[in-house]
Every structure is written in C-alpha cells, then in structure tokens.
Amino acid sequence: MHTEDRSRGAPVPTLSEPDMEMARVAQRCIMEALDRSKAASIVLTTDHGEHPSVAVPPAALKLIGQLLGAMSEGRAVTLVPAQREFTTVEAAHFLNVSRPFVVKEIDEGRLRHRMVGTHRRIAFEDLQAYSRAMREKQSAALDRLAQANQDLGLEY
Template sequence: MHNAEDKGNLPNDETTALARASATELSKLLARRPEAERARVQLDGTDLVLPRHALVLLRDTLAQMAQGNAVTIVPTHAELTTQEAAGILNVSRPHLVKLLEQGELPYTRVGTHRRIRYEDLMAYQQERQRRSEQAMDELAAQAQELGLGY
C-alpha cells in the first residue's frame, strides 16, 4: 500500500532485491506449512500473529515488487473514479465513459461524478479476457482447418 509520499514510485534496485529474497522465503514457508492458518511474525521486537491470507497477499505483493512493479492495494468494495477505472483497464477515460453509458459496466453517481465498484471492474476485465481467449482459440482452430500452420 502506498502512502502519499511514495505513490506511483517504482521500487529501487535494493528494494527489488530484498522483495525477491523475501518472496522466495515466504513462498517456501507457505509451501512447507500448507495447513497453517496463521503465522507469528516479529517486527522490531513485537510479536504479531497474521492470518494465512495476509501472508499470501504479502507474498504476492513482494513478488510484484521483485519484478520492479509498484503495488497498490484496493479493497474489493472500493469505488473508483472513471479515471482510475480507465487506468486499470488501460483504456482512455472517454472510452470507459462510453462503456458505462452503453451499460457494459454498472456504475453509480455521486453528484455529477460516476463511480465504478472495483469488483465490478474486475468482473468486466475477467470477462473481456475470457472473450479474448475464446476468440484466439477460434482463430487458431480456423487456421488449423485451413492448414495455415498455426
């Protein structure tokens, strides 16, 4: 999760290396103890008990940082602006607004502003990915039928 000071900054080389090593060790620990529902972690002399789900999220976050990616955590119930949603989908804001107005994505209005629930955005993105993969499979099957060598 970012604070106001580091929002949007990519991890530096030192942070990337540390994240890689930590993600690797955490992955090994989770694999060795698949039945463990929680883990005790020590931070500056203070013992913390974390649920397994938090450890999995931490591992995934570290893995992204190890690849040099910035990471932002968004609660599934969060409402996003049209600009934020467009950024996540990697489309222009006007294109996203068009999708909203065509009923492709549900949204609510807060005054004159549109808001999109994060979980609705992810469902749309997954469906779009599924349709894309289906179209690619169909094209590959057609190419095979036509003997195009794909």
C-alpha cells in the same frame, strides 16, 4: 493551469535478482507456516532479536505471501481497498483503455456503475469482473482466430 495526475502513484522501483530471490524464499516460508499452523496468530522475530516480536494474523500473512509471490516474479503490485470506487478516468487507466471507451461501456450496460451527483463511479469489484470478462473474450477470440488459421492451413 497545471493538472496533476493523482491516479498514478510514485514510480515503482524495479527489484534486483537477489531481492526477487529473497521474496521467493520469504513467500515459501510464510505459506509453509500458514499450511502447518492453525494458530490465531503467528509471531515474526528477527535473527538477532534486536526488535520486539510481532504477532500477525494469518489472514494478513496470506496477503503478505501473495504480495511476496508477485514481487518474486518482478511484477508491480498496487494495494486497493476492496470498497474503493473509481472515477471513469481511473477506470480507464486500470483497464488501459480511453475514458470515452469506459463511458461507452457504462452507457451500453456492460460496465456497472453508480451515479454520485452527475459523476459515474465504478466499484473496484465491478471493474475487476469487467476486466476478467474482457480478457476471457479476448482469449476466446484469439483461440477462434488460431483455429480458423489452422483450418485454412495458414502459418502464423
């Protein structure tokens, strides 16, 4: 029996330096236009006017600006609908941990979820909050470790 891993999308292409620079310039232009304009929409046109102009809501342009910012740094981006719910397997992939670890965190009340029949579902918002809290705890632990090393006069 063949099982397809649907939780991972198509391979993310790497951006060349010229593409990253183009994304950086485009982000700067979009963010400057948003800062100066109080318009209900902003119109994008091409250099040569070959294609029709398109009106884009400022909220969408802000999202595009954030996307371009990540691209300009060479980071991969995945768009996830805000109301999306993850399975425990998908949550494990998102957090870069094992599925049993996710289940343990759910069972111990550290990761919010809801039951759909016998299946656990984790809201994307809850997954993000858990991920943020986990990173903050890790950072605090590293700070304490570094401080302990300094107190003991150890080099690392």
